[in-house]
Amino acid sequence: NAGVTQTPKFQVLKTGQSMTLQCAQDMNHNSMYWYRQDPGMGLRLIYYSASEGTTDKGEVPNGYNVSRLNKREFSLRLESAAPSQTSVYFCASSGFTGYYGYTFGSGTRLTVV
């Protein structure tokens, strides 16, 4: 089915370890986003890519890096994981105007111990 695919769905890391969260969409959307969701905080934007070849910081970019590999794929990297990065991470995509809203992936539940 068309949509946004995130991998992995669950991950446990030790403090200081690194990992990359993968995201791919097959809807030919221009824009892609990474959000984190913490209890009581809503969804907070980490990084986004308005179009292929561009990336920009969101509200909470510290400790993360991103790569827009091509139009379909947008990855999020944690270089040195910290317990404060324990969260649920959602990737989303939208068409150029966002007129039809964002389509979210199913999320990655990350625990850093």
Added chain:
Amino acid sequence: QQPVQSPQAVILREGEDAVINCSSSKALYSVHWYRQKHGEAPVFLMILLKGGEQKGHEKISASFNEKKQQSSLYLTASQLSYSGTYFCGTESLGGGSNYKLTFGKGTLLTVNP
């Protein structure tokens, strides 16, 4: 800056109505509404663009007052399936804020039989 949603939580009996409000301190280009069920990804409900339009989706509708920088989501004759957390997402005008949504902290809606 996150938009402010109110109320934080609401409990209804099946068939009752509810209103969820979303207020921003910035001039808005668009407001999105999403519903998220526990353990799932947010799902797009509707978008309201600058122009003060009102839109509907089944028994769920919304309004957007751009002068007041506010939007309201109306749920009428609520059904059990309406239970979940509702988020508004706002897209601000200019200043590098285009093409990205800032989400409120959410409103937990519980519909009981």
